[in-house]
Amino acid sequence: MKSKLKFICIAIIAVIAAFTFTGCKKELTLKEPGNLVPKTVTEDPALPAISVNGTKLHSETFGNPDSPMVVVLHGGPGTDYRSMLNCKGLADDGYFVVFYDQRGCGLSQRHDKNTYSLQLMLDDLTAVISRYRKSPVQQIFLLGQSWGAMLATAYVNAYPAAIRGVVLAEPGGFTWQETKDYISRTRKLSPFTEDTNDQFYFDQVLTGNKNDHTVLDYKMAIAAAFDSREGNALGNAGAYPFWRFGAVTQAALFEIANRDGFNWTTHLGQFTTKILFCYSELNKAYGPEHAGLVSSAYPNVQLERINGSGHEIPYFGWNNFHPLVKNYLDSFK
């Protein structure tokens, strides 16, 4: 027995020595840019970008810059505009379509968690509009999906006169309570299911501190499988494309909402222009009841259901969404 024990001890020492001295030169590191998540605009100068409001945002435009501007706002918070690129079809309809990955998201520059505020996200949007606007009379429309639709509403609530019209696709809510209620319906988990261990089990293998962006972004991407798995509550038909999830952005904004709450309906009564509010047929957590509740904060609403789509309406429901958006925007000509 003693000789066997001695052998085990020697073997353990051998393993530790192997780890220590072989150097593992061919191994990869989680934090190296480009290994697990794409490089951002600060790491790859070839990416299309604009520098505004103290940050560098990944941004693209389509269409005639003098045409009415449609600013596309992606969801999350923390995802990117890749799944919304169908909206560039609006350029063929005569609109100037502006995409940007929000601060810390997608291919845009990363920032530390403690630098975020909701006002900063609104200021970024103001800066993007100013960067691309050709004249004071150029009409500005916001088209937002999920969190992007919430951000659009926060903007309208803060600056009702600045925006000509709004297209909203399934905003979670315009108050923190509405949003929490919706999120809780999308995240129902039974502890004994595969979904649950898919969400949590990798936490023991991959860890990062609060500013280890690459690790946290990759972990968020892994967890995103939840939103596209078979039978997902959001009704998504499968995976949808993304560049990089901004985990720090998401964590920062959720922390702020949890701490401070929000209510972006206080001045919506001043925005009497008709808005287009869309919800999806297949999102089991949303439905006409929640759509009616959330949209009622606006005084003038065109409420539409997008058949055949789940939550990611601009990606999975574009064929039914596009005619409604085009007709809505054209009504301002």
Add this chain to the structure above:
Amino acid sequence: MKNIISILIVLSVLMIPYTSQAQQINWRTFKDNKTHMVNVNMGWEYGMIAGIGYGQKLKTTLPVVLNMEYSSPFGKQLFDDFKIKLGGQAEVLKINNFSASAKAYGIFRRYENDLVRLLNFGSEFSTNVGYYKTKWYVAGEFGFDKAIVTHIKNTEVMKNNYPGIQDGWYIPTGGNFFYGIISGYSFKSNDVYIKVGKSSTQDFTTAPTMPFYLQVGFNRRF
């Protein structure tokens, strides 16, 4: 890297005949006439898990138990996620009914979902300090679980999203501290125990999504 993995695999195989029970031991009841122990357990540890273990107490002056444990989270696919722990624990200090034990384990873990498969080799070092009687015990636990090296293999969904993504061995990939309390009750040749605690990442600035663990277990000595 292949050499390291070979050594780990060989070591794991070599250790199996000597390994002993699972997690929690009442040192006052683990006598030399019954040196084997089997364990079943269930609880929350990065998922709702169930585990089994086997252990053997060595005939040494210093009380030493070698352990092997397998655990897996619930779900449709039972073998896509699991953890195997091989190692041992020793009672390093005993003053009257007070006792301190040290544990060291090698770990192999697997995780898979629709986007990625992770294979991880890690280690766990922990200590229990507590009050042990023949019928019951209560102890505090503090430990560190290090994910030393992980092979990441991304699925086509991830590669379609980002063709530049790199599959391969990543080192290191993380670590979590854990701390909690354990209590057990012993009767005849059996123990039942419960432990509960919290976990935190290695720099204490973030926590796992569900930063706690809970385990109830049953040991049978023979």
